[in-house]
Amino acid sequence: MREEVDSSLYAIPDAWKPYIADPGKQWPYERGQKCPPEGVAVVRARMYGMLFALTARMLAHEIVAADALNYLAEKALAFRDGPPALIAAMGLEQAAALTRAFLVEQQITRADEVAPLDVFSRTGLGEHVGWDSIYVGRSVSGGVGLISLKRSTLGHTLLAEFGRAVDALQADPAVEAIVVAPDGLYNRDFGHGADIGAFVPVLGKRDAALALIQGWKAALAKLRAGKPTVAAIVGRALGGGMELASSCHARIAGEGAVIAQPEPTVGVIPGLGGCHLLHRSSAPEHYAALNELLLTGKSINAARARELGLVSAVVPVRDLPRASGELALSLARGTAPLPPFRTGPAEVAVDRAVDPRNEQGVVLDAELRDLLARTIEDANALDVAAGGALEEQRAADSLSQSAARVGVTAMSRGKPPVFEHPLA
Numbered sequence: 001m002r003e004e005v006d007s008s009l010y011a012i013p014d015a016w017k018p019y020i021a022d023p024g025k026q027w028p029y030e031r032g033q034k035c036p037p038e039g040v041a042v043v044r045a046r047m048y049g050m051l052f053a054l055t056a057r058m059l060a061h062e063i064v065a066a067d068a069l070n071y072l073a074e075k076a077l078a079f080r081d082g083p084p085a086l087i088a089a090m091g092l093e094q095a096a097a098l099t100r101a102f103l104v105e106q107q108i109t110r111a112d113e114v115a116p117l118d119v120f121s122r123t124g125l126g127e128h129v130g131w132d133s134i135y136v137g138r139s140v141s142g143g144v145g146l147i148s149l150k151r152s153t154l155g156h157t158l159l160a161e162f163g164r165a166v167d168a169l170q171a172d173p174a175v176e177a178i179v180v181a182p183d184g185l186y187n188r189d190f191g192h193g194a195d196i197g198a199f200v201p202v203l204g205k206r207d208a209a210l211a212l213i214q215g216w217k218a219a220l221a222k223l224r225a226g227k228p229t230v231a232a233i234v235g236r237a238l239g240g241g242m243e244l245a246s247s248c249h250a251r252i253a254g255e256g257a258v259i260a261q262p263e264p265t266v267g268v269i270p271g272l273g274g275c276h277l278l279h280r281s282s283a284p285e286h287y288a289a290l291n292e293l294l295l296t297g298k299s300i301n302a303a304r305a306r307e308l309g310l311v312s313a314v315v316p317v318r319d320l321p322r323a324s325g326e327l328a329l330s331l332a333r334g335t336a337p338l339p340p341f342r343t344g345p346a347e348v349a350v351d352r353a354v355d356p357r358n359e360q361g362v363v364l365d366a367e368l369r370d371l372l373a374r375t376i377e378d379a380n381a382l383d384v385a386a387g388g389a390l391e392e393q394r395a396a397d398s399l400s401q402s403a404a405r406v407g408v409t410a411m412s413r414g415k416p417p418v419f420e421h422p423l424a
Contacts, residue, residue: 007110049102053115055083060116071186089157096120136161143176144325145169148183154240155195163219170226177328181232190233191241210396213271220247228331232324233257243272253302254317260299264364267407269372271395276379276387280342282309291350297358348380356423365403365419
């Protein structure tokens with residue numbers, strides 16, 4: 001890029017040069033050392049300013065698409081959120097202002113060329129960038145609106161995009177029904193659950209946890225608000241991914257798909273519908289099996305999910321795009337009935353004395369199990385709206401318990417949790 005525009009933006013800082021000359025030279029800080037609080041704002045502005053400036057040029061000159069750049073940053077460079085996602089989450093105007101201030105403060109030469117800030121405008125260059133399709137794509141074909149998930153974990157930016165995509169397809173007169181599926185390029189699993197990093201800021205903060213849950217759930221609630229929706233499950237549908245699928249009117253799975261609600265290992269309870277939507281889509285004779293699934297976090301395959309009524313059919317993966325589109329249209333045109341879904345109350349008794357361990361042998365938390373079991377019983381004893389509202393409150397409670405702190409911390413570090421109140 002420096003060969004195209006000779007700008008100080010691309011200059012190697014003098015402080016870095018000794019380490020480039022001698023790759024074995026140690027940096028003057030310890031592993032895990034934290035930035036002092038008074039330096040966070042300065043570091044953030046400089047890091048984001050540099051990243052956003054580089055991103056602006058790459059997007060404006062179509063060196064790479066926004067979703068591709070975001071994917072590469074997250075997968076190859078291990079960013080939690082790629083630069084385009086960071087910009088979208090911050091807001092385009094604020095990101096442009098931060099970048100402009102960085103360019104001025106650092107006296108970047110040829111700033112207008114290396115960082116064309118019009119790309120942060122929805123009416124300028126930015127209209128071609130795809131700020132609303134970093135994580136979620138949408139298209140229409142043959143009366144079916146397709147929502148394509150480009151990331152396997154749920155987070156703020158993905159769900160904001162998801163909600164806008166559902167709104168657009170619900171309002172499109174050319175769309176009869178909607179299918180939700182992984183895009184197959186950047187993401188080949190239906191969903192791995194929530195981005196664990198989103199939980200860290202709300203641990204022990206009940207009001208903040210409740211706001212997070214309700215904000216995310218608002219996007220998923222749109223799936224049953226109009227045209228028939230079908231989840232095309234392939235690969236893994238775990239936790240929040242399965243809750244997204246359960247929020248659709250129907251589900252169809254590819255062979256080899258794996259379904260689970262592994263929240264107990266993370267030390268939380270499902271907050272997006274998992275405590276009662278599975279039961280509402282199934283028959284009473286399967287409630288015990290669903291309870292065990294939720295309390296242990298253990299997984300089931302697609303065939304077992306079909307037996308439990310959680311999916312309408314299981315097909316070869318190569319046939320899933322066609323089969324899910326056909327199912328969606330048949331539901332829209334009335335040639336097939338909507339799968340059963342109980343909206344009213346039902347008695348669901350939960351046996352707490354199931355396996356105290358998850359599939360990996362981790363001993364689960366007793367306090368969390370009791371909260372989860374009570375929530376399953378209480379949410380199912382209400383109508384669907386009231387049950388969902390109760391579940392939100394209980395999920396926020398779970399994020400204030402010790403199990404959440406232990407589970408989220410352990411998962412963030414890639415280690416198994418050791419809970420403070422282990423089941424016997």
